[in-house]
Amino acid sequence: MELNLQSTVMLNNGVEIPRLGLGVYLAARGEETRQAVRSALVAGYRHIDTARVYANERDVGAAVRESGLPREDVFITTKLWNSDQGYDSALKACERSLKELGLEYVDLYLIHWPVPGRRLDSWRALETLLRDGRCRAIGVSNFMEHHLDELLARAQVVPAVNQVEQHPFLYQPSLLRHCADKGIAVEAYSPLTKGLRLTDPRVVEVARRHGRSAAQVLIRWCLQHDMIVIPKSTHAARIRENATVHDFALSPEDMRQLDGLNEDLYTGWDPREVP
Ligand SMILES: NC(=O)C1=CN([C@@H]2O[C@H](COP(=O)(O)OP(=O)(O)OC[C@H]3O[C@@H](n4cnc5c(N)ncnc54)[C@H](OP(=O)(O)O)[C@@H]3O)[C@@H](O)[C@H]2O)C=CC1
Numbered sequence: 001m002e003l004n005l006q007s008t009v010m011l012n013n014g015v016e017i018p019r020l021g022l023g024v025y026l027a028a029r030g031e032e033t034r035q036a037v038r039s040a041l042v043a044g045y046r047h048i049d050t051a052r053v054y055a056n057e058r059d060v061g062a063a064v065r066e067s068g069l070p071r072e073d074v075f076i077t078t079k080l081w082n083s084d085q086g087y088d089s090a091l092k093a094c095e096r097s098l099k100e101l102g103l104e105y106v107d108l109y110l111i112h113w114p115v116p117g118r119r120l121d122s123w124r125a126l127e128t129l130l131r132d133g134r135c136r137a138i139g140v141s142n143f144m145e146h147h148l149d150e151l152l153a154r155a156q157v158v159p160a161v162n163q164v165e166q167h168p169f170l171y172q173p174s175l176l177r178h179c180a181d182k183g184i185a186v187e188a189y190s191p192l193t194k195g196l197r198l199t200d201p202r203v204v205e206v207a208r209r210h211g212r213s214a215a216q217v218l219i220r221w222c223l224q225h226d227m228i229v230i231p232k233s234t235h236a237a238r239i240r241e242n243a244t245v246h247d248f249a250l251s252p253e254d255m256r257q258l259d260g261l262n263e264d265l266y267t268g269w270d271p272r273e274v275p
């Protein structure tokens with residue numbers, strides 16, 4: 001797989017999204033987030049993943065502006081938080097996020113969680129926002145097969161993306177196939193298991209064979225499964241390390257070994273339990 005930081009995936013509405021982005025969950029508002037985003041942009045990242053609930057949209061926007069890069073060169077995602085779900089409140093929440101970011105539009109706006117009873121109204125709002133040009137693409141996050149099927153039965157617009165937790169310790173091929181069948185790109189969040197499994201000897205062994213770090217192997221695993229991937233770090237050296245994944249490849253045997261590590265490890269909430 002030929003890959004670099006400029007490699008993109010074409011979403012189902014023709015919008016291109018860089019395959020690798022920087023996540024900023026738990027990057028503290030203020031200088032920590034600004035510094036992380038600045039480091040990423042200098043390293044060549046062109047995709048930043050934030051959310052209303054991360055409380056750092058303002059710093060993401062500021063760092064992108066400070067970089068001097070043209071707005072259209074950076075792909076920015078934010079997300080609708082659970083307490084803002086519903087038609088009118090979702091419209092308002094998007095405007096609030098745009099104001100915080102200091103942007104006229106976001107590249108991707110996601111429903112953060114499939115909140116029962118309100119997610120379909122929220123989706124109608126996202127369809128409106130897409131039509132009005134406030135987002136270039138809309139999608140969902142933490143949607144399992146049953147949430148997707150319910151949405152697809154009523155939606156006018158098919159979600160461009162489903163952002164879900166995926167890594168070798170939480171590998172859900174049936175969900176990935178389901179998304180592929182519907183034309184929905186998958187973004188892997190917490191691809192580094194939030195740091196919990198970076199010393200797992202089986203991952204470390206694969207990494208050693210390639211002369212790479214465990215983090216690089218986990219990121220590469222996502223990419224070779226055709227996922228978009230958004231590792232988080234606030235350290236410039238790690239931000240660079242996490243992006244240096246284009247100059248090696250995991251073999252089919254490496255991939256099989258890593259696929260075999262699944263233990264349904266959710267490092268965050270488990271969306272399968274959401275009715
Ligand atoms: N849609 C959703 O519900 C969710 C979306 N996300 C998104 O996905 C992004 C990534 O997931 P996240 O949960 O943050 O976790 P990750 O799996 O990306 O892991 C981040 C952790 O790994 C550490 N780390 C990063 N790079 C390295 C490295 N090279 N070597 C060693 N340690 C490293 C970081 O520390 P340090 O920063 O100190 O370097 C941090 O503690 C989020 O930031 C967010 O944008 C995440 C959770 C839920």
Ligand SMILES: O=C1CO[C@H](CO)[C@@H](O)[C@@H]1O
Pocket residue numbers: 025051053268269
């Ligand atoms: O993106 C996320 C990170 O933080 C939230 C909790 O505070 C998660 O629920 C969410 O999925």
